[in-house]
Amino acid sequence: MKHLSHKLIILLALAATGLAQPVFALTAADTLRQLEQSAKQTDPNFKGVSVQRGERLFKATHGAEWSCASCHTENPGASGKHAKTGKLIAPLAPAANAERFTRPDKVEKWFRRNCNDVLSRACTASEQGDVLAYLMTIKN
Amino acid sequence: MMRFSIQTIPFALVFLASGLTSVHAGEHVYSANNAKWKTECGACHLAYPPQLLPAASWRVMMTQLDKHFGADASLDAKTAAEISAFLEANAGRNKREATGKPSQRITGTRWFKQEHDEVPTRIWSSPAVKQPGNCAACHTQAERGDYSERSLRVPR
Numbered sequence: 001m002k003h004l005s006h007k008l009i010i011l012l013a014l015a016a017t018g019l020a021q022p023v024f025a026l027t028a029a030d031t032l033r034q035l036e037q038s039a040k041q042t043d044p045n046f047k048g049v050s051v052q053r054g055e056r057l058f059k060a061t062h063g064a065e066w067s068c069a070s071c072h073t074e075n076p077g078a079s080g081k082h083a084k085t086g087k088l089i090a091p092l093a094p095a096a097n098a099e100r101f102t103r104p105d106k107v108e109k110w111f112r113r114n115c116n117d118v119l120s121r122a123c124t125a126s127e128q129g130d131v132l133a134y135l136m137t138i139k140n
Numbered sequence: 141m142m143r144f145s146i147q148t149i150p151f152a153l154v155f156l157a158s159g160l161t162s163v164h165a166g167e168h169v170y171s172a173n174n175a176k177w178k179t180e181c182g183a184c185h186l187a188y189p190p191q192l193l194p195a196a197s198w199r200v201m202m203t204q205l206d207k208h209f210g211a212d213a214s215l216d217a218k219t220a221a222e223i224s225a226f227l228e229a230n231a232g233r234n235k236r237e238a239t240g241k242p243s244q245r246i247t248g249t250r251w252f253k254q255e256h257d258e259v260p261t262r263i264w265s266s267p268a269v270k271q272p273g274n275c276a277a278c279h280t281q282a283e284r285g286d287y288s289e290r291s292l293r294v295p296r
Contacts, residue, residue: 085185
């Protein structure tokens with residue numbers, strides 16, 4: 001029921017803005033649901049995402065120079081700064097930046113790159129879900 | 141009624157690949173543009189003008205994006221091909237800007253060092269600049285491709 005009313009609001013909003021948004025744009029909640037789906041498919045032991053695990057992954061270093069927080073800061077509700085170039089990075093938490101986690105190809109691209117830089121490997125779907133679940137707890 | 145023949149497509153592509161190139165000789169305003177390049181190559185630092193490295197340098201860089209100056213900047217094949225075409229079509233041909241062996245760093249070229257030989261060493265590492273690749277710290281309109289003296293403000 002909750003999902004249905006959510007979808008309805010999106011549809012109404014889209015109609016109201018005259019389809020100003022591309023129809024395929026997702027919400028961060030949609031993206032989280034998709035990550036949970038693929039975690040279930042790839043890991044039979046998957047028992048749901050964890051905000052605590054997500055926060056730990058985000059703030060810790062994993063054998064390389066950078067953590068996620070090195071660029072996105074300890075407070076992902078605030079603007080970050082690229083650790084090497086110094087370029088400003090808009091906040092990562094969806095509450096602070098409505099564009100985050102709305103475009104699957106962009107999300108996929110940056111998880112691939114940044115997990116590679118920070119963990120020297122890809123992040124699993126469940127790890128990505130953990131991180132997003134954590135980011136969604138950040139209030140603006 | 142709009143008619144669009146299949147023959148126009150190659151021309152449109154060439155046009156897109158070359159951007160609206162109009163380098164005003166001597167003025168150092170680089171206006172070549174491509175939306176994918178601007179987004180993808182402007183995500184971690186400002187999008188460095190294609191004119192500032194020779195085609196050979198861009199070609200090498202674009203095949204090693206997964207190991208790009210210590211960062212993974214990899215792209216899907218289609219986007220990489222479009223950006224490569226744009227970079228190579230607009231690459232530096234001017235001897236001054238593209239001498240020596242294909243460097244991956246604009247800031248490592250002989251041209252760059254000559255152009256900047258009046259900048260004192262302590263300025264490069266000052267808190268406001270931090271590194272030479274941070275062009276916008278001094279070239280205030282670098283984001284728009286404007287490196288002319290008019291918009292130059294070196295922080296003291």
